[in-house]
Amino acid sequence: EDQVTQSPEALRLQEGESSSLNCSYTVSGLRGLFWYRQDPGKGPEFLFTLYSAGEEKEKERLKATLTKKESFLHITAPKPEDSATYLCAVFSGSARQLTFGSGTQLTVLP
Amino acid sequence: GAVVSQHPSWVICKSGTSVKIECRSLDFQATTMFWYRQFPKQSLMLMATSNEGSKATYEQGVEKDKFLINHASLTLSTLTVTSAHPEDSSFYICSAANSGSTDTQYFGPGTRLTVL
Numbered sequence: 001e002d003q004v005t006q007s008p009e010a011l012r013l014q015e016g017e018s019s020s021l022n023c024s025y026t027v028s029g030l031r032g033l034f035w036y037r038q039d040p041g042k043g044p045e046f047l048f049t050l051y052s053a054g055e056e057k058e059k060e061r062l063k064a065t066l067t068k069k070e071s072f073l074h075i076t077a078p079k080p081e082d083s084a085t086y087l088c089a090v091f092s093g094s095a096r097q098l099t100f101g102s103g104t105q106l107t108v109l110p
Numbered sequence: 111g112a113v114v115s116q117h118p119s120w121v122i123c124k125s126g127t128s129v130k131i132e133c134r135s136l137d138f139q140a141t142t143m144f145w146y147r148q149f150p151k152q153s154l155m156l157m158a159t160s161n162e163g164s165k166a167t168y169e170q171g172v173e174k175d176k177f178l179i180n181h182a183s184l185t186l187s188t189l190t191v192t193s194a195h196p197e198d199s200s201f202y203i204c205s206a207a208n209s210g211s212t213d214t215q216y217f218g219p220g221t222r223l224t225v226l
Contacts (some may be wrong), residue, residue, distance in 0.1 A: 002137040010139075018124040032214075034214060034215075036217070041201075041220070041222070042219055042220060043114075043203045043205075043217035043218050043219045044154070044203070044217045045217070046112070046214055046215075046216055046217070049214050073215065087153065087154075097144075097159065098144075098154075098156070098215060099157055100154050102152070102153045103153055
C-alpha cells in the first residue's frame with residue numbers, strides 16, 4: 001500500500017524566512033510525485049510533477065526536489081501570499097491512483 | 111491551459127433530494143476524470159475514477175448507487191448524489207487528466223454540498 005507522509009503539519013514563517021517542506025513516500029513503482037497548493041475552500045492548484053530521483057523543478061519562489069524516498073519543497077524568501085496548504089501526492093504503478101499526504105499548512109507572516 | 115471547472119460552486123439541499131455536480135475540462139480532452147471528497151482539515155479521498163464512455167470504478171466503501179457518475183464526453187463528467195443526507199455534506203472536488211495514467215491531474219475549484 002502506498003503511503004505518503006508530510007512534515008511538518010503546520011509551519012509559520014516570517015516574510016523572507018526561507019524553509020523546506022518534506023514529503024516522505026513508500027510506493028511500489030513510483031510513476032510520478034506531485035506537489036499541489038490548496039487555498040481554503042478551493043481545489044488544489046498544480047505546482048510540479050517529478051518523475052525520477054535527482055529531478056528538480058522551480059517556479060518563482062518554489063523549488064521541488066526528489067530522491068528515492070522523499071521530496072522537498074523549498075520556499076525561498078516567502079511572501080504572505082504563499083500562505084496555503086501544500087499537498088504532496090504520488091502515483092504508483094500498483095495503486096494506479098493518486099495517494100495524497102495530509103498536507104503542510106504554511107503561514108507566512110508579514 | 112489545463113483548466114477544470116465545476117458547477118455549482120456550492121449547493122444547499124434538503125435531506126432526501128438529489129444533487130448533480132458537473133465537472134468540465136475547458137481546454138483539453140480528459141480521458142479520465144476523478145471525483146474526490148474532502149472533509150475539514152483532512153486531505154483528499156478518492157471516491158471514483160471515470161473513463162469516457164465506460165462505467166466508473168468506485169473505491170472501497172463508496173456506494174455506487176448513491177454516488178452516480180457519468181462521463182459522457184471527453185470534457186464532461188457528472189456526479190449525482192442521490193437521496194442526500196446530512197452525512198453527505200462535504201467538499202467535492204473533481205480532477206481531470208489529459209491522457210494516460212501518469213499524467214498530471216488538474217483539479218476543479220470544488221463544490222461545497224450542505225444537506226439540511
